Amino acid sequence: MNRTVSSSACAAESVLDIRGMRTEFLIDGQWHAAVRDLSLTVRRNETLAIVGESGSGKSMTALSVLGLLPAKGARIGAGQVMFEGQDLARLSERQMRRIRGNRIAMVFQEPMTSLNPTMRVGEQIGESLRAHKGVSRAEARRQAVQLLLQVGIPSAQTRLDDYPHQFSGGMRQRVMIAMAIACQPTLLLADEPTTALDVTIQAQVLAVLNELKASQGMSMVFITHNLGAVALIADRVAVMYAGEIVELAPVADLYARPVHPYTEALLAAMPRVDRVNEDLRPIPGGVPSIRALPAGCAYADRCPLKIDRCETEAPRLAPLPGDVEHPVRCFVRNPEMT
Amino acid sequence: MHTLQAVPTAQARFMRFMSRAGLAGWVGLGLLLCITLVAIFAPWIAPHDPLEQSIVNRLLPPSPEFLLGTDSYGRDVLSRIIHGARVSLVVGFLSILIAMTAGTVVGVVSGYVGGRCDQLVMAIVDVMLSFPSLLLGLMVAAVLGASLENLIIAIAITEVAPFVRLARAPTLALKEKEFVEAGRALGFSHARLMSVHILPNLVADILVMGSLWMATAIRTEASLSFIGLGVRPPTATWGGMIREGFENILDAWWLAVFPSLAVLLVVLALNLLGDALRDAVDPKYRKG
Numbered sequence: 001m002n003r004t005v006s007s008s009a010c011a012a013e014s015v016l017d018i019r020g021m022r023t024e025f026l027i028d029g030q031w032h033a034a035v036r037d038l039s040l041t042v043r044r045n046e047t048l049a050i051v052g053e054s055g056s057g058k059s060m061t062a063l064s065v066l067g068l069l070p071a072k073g074a075r076i077g078a079g080q081v082m083f084e085g086q087d088l089a090r091l092s093e094r095q096m097r098r099i100r101g102n103r104i105a106m107v108f109q110e111p112m113t114s115l116n117p118t119m120r121v122g123e124q125i126g127e128s129l130r131a132h133k134g135v136s137r138a139e140a141r142r143q144a145v146q147l148l149l150q151v152g153i154p155s156a157q158t159r160l161d162d163y164p165h166q167f168s169g170g171m172r173q174r175v176m177i178a179m180a181i182a183c184q185p186t187l188l189l190a191d192e193p194t195t196a197l198d199v200t201i202q203a204q205v206l207a208v209l210n211e212l213k214a215s216q217g218m219s220m221v222f223i224t225h226n227l228g229a230v231a232l233i234a235d236r237v238a239v240m241y242a243g244e245i246v247e248l249a250p251v252a253d254l255y256a257r258p259v260h261p262y263t264e265a266l267l268a269a270m271p272r273v274d275r276v277n278e279d280l281r282p283i284p285g286g287v288p289s290i291r292a293l294p295a296g297c298a299y300a301d302r303c304p305l306k307i308d309r310c311e312t313e314a315p316r317l318a319p320l321p322g323d324v325e326h327p328v329r330c331f332v333r334n335p336e337m338t
Numbered sequence: 339m340h341t342l343q344a345v346p347t348a349q350a351r352f353m354r355f356m357s358r359a360g361l362a363g364w365v366g367l368g369l370l371l372c373i374t375l376v377a378i379f380a381p382w383i384a385p386h387d388p389l390e391q392s393i394v395n396r397l398l399p400p401s402p403e404f405l406l407g408t409d410s411y412g413r414d415v416l417s418r419i420i421h422g423a424r425v426s427l428v429v430g431f432l433s434i435l436i437a438m439t440a441g442t443v444v445g446v447v448s449g450y451v452g453g454r455c456d457q458l459v460m461a462i463v464d465v466m467l468s469f470p471s472l473l474l475g476l477m478v479a480a481v482l483g484a485s486l487e488n489l490i491i492a493i494a495i496t497e498v499a500p501f502v503r504l505a506r507a508p509t510l511a512l513k514e515k516e517f518v519e520a521g522r523a524l525g526f527s528h529a530r531l532m533s534v535h536i537l538p539n540l541v542a543d544i545l546v547m548g549s550l551w552m553a554t555a556i557r558t559e560a561s562l563s564f565i566g567l568g569v570r571p572p573t574a575t576w577g578g579m580i581r582e583g584f585e586n587i588l589d590a591w592w593l594a595v596f597p598s599l600a601v602l603l604v605v606l607a608l609n610l611l612g613d614a615l616r617d618a619v620d621p622k623y624r625k626g
Binding site: 066068096097098099100101102105106108110113114115116117118119127128131132176179180 | 515516517519520521522523524525526527530534535538539
């Protein structure tokens, strides 16, 4: 009873509330979970970063939220995805279509191939306005100019009639962002939006995203494996490993006081200007396959702090003693948990 | 050194001028327009009545009186080619238009939907392709009866299968593309994704293929007309004339050669136009 009260109090300020979500794939006739027991909330006007290495389930989480999993062989097996009072996991394809691009938008990793090569950029930006808001062609065009200016594309008026191949990678990613924010969504899912760009352009795109978040009051889920970008843009960070969140903390807290051994290892493996780079410590081993998950903690195999209990029992994500804002999934570092 | 370089530069400049003007495309379009105009104004342009027979003038070689000679009934070949253009162009154009539209819609939907439905459509297409197109056209024409409209429908049916194939293959690749996925993430309907995001990316290939297959349509018209399932004699059609010409090819070469040249000219014009269309539709070829 107590729990429901606190979660509904949370819902007042949260935009997205994922509870115990499990995303499964059908492999050789059996359902295997790519994302397990995922609970997180995204608050109004906050940027939540999800970090983790390839195959940790970051992108699957975003695709699950938008209902963009492949129609066959993939499903949300359990849990709820609460958004604006609705459980997205239960909505029909038709209902989801009204939310996608309108209330929740997504920016993808590959700006070079994410634009339709046969369509003028202005039309592409205006398209979601026309599809969702039913505005006229002229009005969509007028707003497209504004959107291009908002994402920092100079001489927007003339660039409207250009084709995607006339834009550079960074410019295309700005166009993608303009398309995503056209309908003023409450939530923006950005799936590694800067990974394909070079460093200076990355910084510019991050700045654009930060400005939009401030000016539009939207919330953002920023998926990345780039911890440098996280420090620039995130308010809170969720660290994912093998389909689970292993640690969730405000960004300053996470960098200053990483608790989970995996988070610690990730930070130690990140090159930094204030540290000699010979010190970089790679994490030995790899993420376990979703078909062969260990019975205990998924990180146990690579963990230097492993105890016997880690091999047999799976730890829960529980808040650190005295810090509800900082849950950690580890028997060794967060032993208070039951 | 200077003069050596000047020559290729001038040439390059000339080539660029040609391509920028789309010269080949304009020639193709001009040719096609001329042929179309000739077909429309056939009665006023043709020097003789295409149906007027004359025993005395049988199988005359080209002469000032009969520019392209006469056939075995003494009819003027030039006048028959001019009148034949009407049938050939109408049949070729309309049948390909129908086949192209229907084939593309079926191909895109089938490729996009995938699964069982796609397998079924592809099985039907394979059966259609395994039939000789003449035989298929023959069956359809025989069932529908011989008339101009039925001839068009019959030819359209024989040529729909390659268009289904041609539209489906790129659809399979395109539906996995990031920009289609991005469109899904923007909440676009399947109809919009197919028509706005997938179709324009393959329409160039379809148009080029359509211009090429129109030649085949004109040929199929010829074959069906010859068997008697097309336009009935004595109406002049190019196909019918070529077939008749073959009977007398050793005695009167002009009977087969001139209608064939007419077909060749149309096909050439269509190919030039088709290539220019592809360049115009695909922004990658567009001159900035």
